[in-house]
Amino acid sequence: MFTKILTRNFDQPDLHEMEVYEKLGGYRMIRQALRRHTPEEIVQMVQRSGLRGRGGAGFPTGIKWGFIPRNSDKPTYLCVNADESEPGTFKDRHIILHDPHQLLEGIMVSAYAIQSRRAFIYIRGEMAREAAILNDAIAQAEKKNYLGHRIFGEDFDLQIQVVRGAGAYICGEETGLLESIEGKRGQPRTKPPFPAVCGLYGCPTIINNVETLINVPHIVANGPEWFAAIGKDPRNTGPKLYGVSGQVKRPGVYEFDMTITLKELIYDVCGGLTENRALKGVIPGGSSVPILLPEEIDVAMDFDSLAARGTMLGSAGVVVIGEGTCMVRVARRVAQFYAFESCGQCPPCREGTAWLHKILQRIESGGGHPGELDLLAEICDNMKSHTICPLSDAAAMPIESYIRKYRAEFEEHLSRPGCACS
Numbered sequence: 001m002f003t004k005i006l007t008r009n010f011d012q013p014d015l016h017e018m019e020v021y022e023k024l025g026g027y028r029m030i031r032q033a034l035r036r037h038t039p040e041e042i043v044q045m046v047q048r049s050g051l052r053g054r055g056g057a058g059f060p061t062g063i064k065w066g067f068i069p070r071n072s073d074k075p076t077y078l079c080v081n082a083d084e085s086e087p088g089t090f091k092d093r094h095i096i097l098h099d100p101h102q103l104l105e106g107i108m109v110s111a112y113a114i115q116s117r118r119a120f121i122y123i124r125g126e127m128a129r130e131a132a133i134l135n136d137a138i139a140q141a142e143k144k145n146y147l148g149h150r151i152f153g154e155d156f157d158l159q160i161q162v163v164r165g166a167g168a169y170i171c172g173e174e175t176g177l178l179e180s181i182e183g184k185r186g187q188p189r190t191k192p193p194f195p196a197v198c199g200l201y202g203c204p205t206i207i208n209n210v211e212t213l214i215n216v217p218h219i220v221a222n223g224p225e226w227f228a229a230i231g232k233d234p235r236n237t238g239p240k241l242y243g244v245s246g247q248v249k250r251p252g253v254y255e256f257d258m259t260i261t262l263k264e265l266i267y268d269v270c271g272g273l274t275e276n277r278a279l280k281g282v283i284p285g286g287s288s289v290p291i292l293l294p295e296e297i298d299v300a301m302d303f304d305s306l307a308a309r310g311t312m313l314g315s316a317g318v319v320v321i322g323e324g325t326c327m328v329r330v331a332r333r334v335a336q337f338y339a340f341e342s343c344g345q346c347p348p349c350r351e352g353t354a355w356l357h358k359i360l361q362r363i364e365s366g367g368g369h370p371g372e373l374d375l376l377a378e379i380c381d382n383m384k385s386h387t388i389c390p391l392s393d394a395a396a397m398p399i400e401s402y403i404r405k406y407r408a409e410f411e412e413h414l415s416r417p418g419c420a421c422s
């Protein structure tokens, strides 16, 4: 039986008010961190906990923090990735809406660990309400000297600033995000150098996802061994938020350890599909990951089990698709998104995403030609592993999986106009 950790207080009224958060034990963990632990100890604890980034790639957080050069004469920055523009993903905004102080406390402990005195929360422009909630929480914290000079009366200064993006998906990619904060066009940078060494304004920078950071105070308070024991698998530790949407009876954000299976999530937690329709497929981790067929959903919702099934945990945005949905239409819509969001720097991505969209549009409207499914597969192949950032791969991989797994449906669309699904 899993007991909620990150979302345990989300039902409490007025949790965004400092007094409510503190009454429930809030801001104790940052005090403990500042008084009892050195920054290096916290980095080590996070390493030992096995925490992996919740933003998509699953990179071990403590290891990333360890890449910050010691004794640099430049300031170190912490950038919090709250862009959350991946279709099907809405867990981070859920955290911010319900419990902004938990995020601030996560930032405080993490900033102390990497010795960053300046943190930026980069939030997608459309999330105006969430940005206002964060700014209000920051103002409350500044008033009590929980932010600013010598926070909590200890020898550590910290400022947190909210930066609103302008709605570009590519600004969620960590180096696109840095460019955007610097006021430039959001185009990813070539790596190396990696941001931990040369990031924001050329200074050492850590970029972490919102959900990643709210785990950190719990690791400090309860110990890395406690965290590592959650989930039973040493490579997939700690609590995890899943955002489930699409044709399920009870969509929403749910917290479990990573032993929960996709099947349990859909049928036991979300009550199965609306109108009890049959399942056609599930996107387990946001629009950029390959789809799973109904017979593939008895799989643990962790990084490695999903990788072994040929897909990814990604952003843990689970999109449930029922029978009656046209997969050609799904493919065209996903391709349209990536064609629109490609930043255009790399020809395989710029041209590839545009071609995928054009061809799928033609197939959907009944004007496709025989051989175009193979052409799509070839374009997808050429889009992978040749670009500055992974958006190109992220556009190609789901399309490939739709064609491979629902090929008969695509072929049917080629042979006659219109769609048997609608």
Ligand SMILES: Cc1cc2nc3c(=O)[nH]c(=O)nc-3n(C[C@H](O)[C@H](O)[C@H](O)COP(=O)(O)O)c2cc1C
Residues within 6 Å of the ligand: 052, 053, 054, 055, 056, 057, 058, 059, 061, 081, 082, 083, 084, 085, 086, 169, 170, 171, 172, 173, 174, 175, 207, 208, 209, 210, 212, 213, 389, 390, 391
């Ligand atoms: C096109 C693209 C969009 C991304 N969007 C997000 C996002 O909205 N939020 C996020 O946390 N990570 C996003 N990422 C992943 C980030 O580049 C980065 O890996 C992540 O913020 C690191 O945080 P973590 O280690 O805590 O997961 C995106 C990556 C790509 C390639």
Ligand code: SF4
Residues within 6 Å of the ligand: 170, 187, 188, 341, 342, 343, 344, 345, 346, 347, 349, 350, 387, 388, 389, 390, 391, 392
């Ligand atoms: S892969 Fe696409 S989005 Fe990423 S840098 Fe290249 S063109 Fe831009």
